Amino acid sequence: MPKKIAILGSTGSIGISTLKVVQKLKPAFQVVGLTAYRNVKELAQQIKTYRPKMAAILDWKFFPELKALTKGTSTQLLAGEEGLVAVAGDSGADMVLTAIVGAAGLKPTLTAIQKGKDIALANKETMVMAGDVVTKAAKKSGSRILPVDSEHCAVFQCLAGSTKPSEIHKILLTASGGPFRNLNKKHFSKITLKQALKHPTWRMGPKITIDSATLMNKGLEVIEAHYLFGAPYSKIDIVIHPESIIHSMVEYIDGSVLAQLGTTDMQIPIQYALTYPARGNSPVNRLDLTQIGQLHFEKPDHGKFPCVDLAYEAGEKGGTYPAVLNAANEVAVNRFLKEEISFNDIPKIIGKTLRKYRPLTNGNLDGILWADHWARETASAI
Ligand code: NAD
Ligand code: MG
DSSP: OOEEEEEETTTSHHHHHHHHHHHHHTTSEEEEEEEESSOHHHHHHHHHHHOOSEEEESOGGGHHHHHHHTTTOOOEEEEHHHHHHHHHHHSOOSEEEEOOOSGGGHHHHHHHHHTTOEEEEOOHHHHHHHHHHHHHHHHHHTOOEEEOSHHHHHHHHHTTTOOOGGGEEEEEEEEOOOTTTTSOGGGGGGOOHHHHTOOSSOOOOHHHHHHHHHTHHHHHHHHHHHHHHOOOGGGEEEEEOTTOOEEEEEEETTSOEEEEEOOSOTHHHHHHHHHTTSOOOOOSOOOOHHHHOOOOOBOOOTTTOTHHHHHHHHHHHOTTHHHHHHHHHHHHHHHHHTTSSOTTHHHHHHHHHHHHOOOOSOSSHHHHHHHHHHHHHHHHHO
């Protein structure tokens, strides 16, 4: 029997890479659900190719076009948030790969978890904003959360063989450093959108590419690692590694450091999440260290990239603070993508939003959604 998979956010960078992996692993996998935001043409094409049981488009405006473009297929078509939630929970999937960008991934992901489905987690914002809720729900339903984010996939592999938290000295998350690693801070105010969208090592969607330029991506990943691996923040460090060959490391108390290496191709961590604990053949480029020659490492520059400290601060405070951090960041990055604010405004907006925040609720789901809403309004006003 093939393993049934639903892909949320199938038209994005991770979604498309996942479909490539699934295509190669055929007939071991069957796509039963697909979702997109607005890219109706790509979604329709995917429906015709993969013939899923269900598919949903978030924006109702495109629903008639989706119907017209997929005429003759037996796929059940849905729209709106309810549509996404239905694909996550009711498409008959054994595994749901979450590749939606941002907080919009929370409800469908939580639904899939509550129904006991395994999760291949790319949508890190869900884990950042609701890590406690998500991990508790997974424990209750027996759903396994397998990381797709390359760093967390690396840590997950380096942790195999040791499940005792007391044996871990540090989790070392590597970061490319983004396009502005060597740029003097005095030039940061003039950074253009085009420059920020040029990531040195990875090709990704626009939001995570900007997050990589501000280093907020690494900040979000620190929080993601905290919830995925149950490690205190004092045991999670960031190491700048411009070649992006080592995807992360775990240092044990005996001084042994384990690393996972590979080429910069997201198909590798995606495939591992899909086939775990087995490994399958993959046609990705092989790593040739003799071609690479040297690997470099440095400390992150906290002065140049204030988002790192903001993320640690929100993570340490816990509760609804990470949701506030995430929402303020989403608002700021959106405005930067529209060229309405400067690069330096991104950490300023997030910092000011965090300073203004007074948690009125605890970290349950309602509290998180309220904090997310409050932070969006506050960051927008700033
Ligand atoms: P992307 O922008 O390329 O794709 C996002 C997908 O989500 C698209 O299918 C889009 O239609 C859908 N979507 C966007 N907004 C939505 C909304 N409001 N509601 C429902 N669907 C929506 O993004 P991406 O680069 O593929 O990243 C997806 C997620 O994976 C992000 O959380 C990102 O941080 C994470 N991730 C990406 C990479 C990468 O290499 N691209 C690596 C690690 C982690
Ligand atoms: Mg990553």
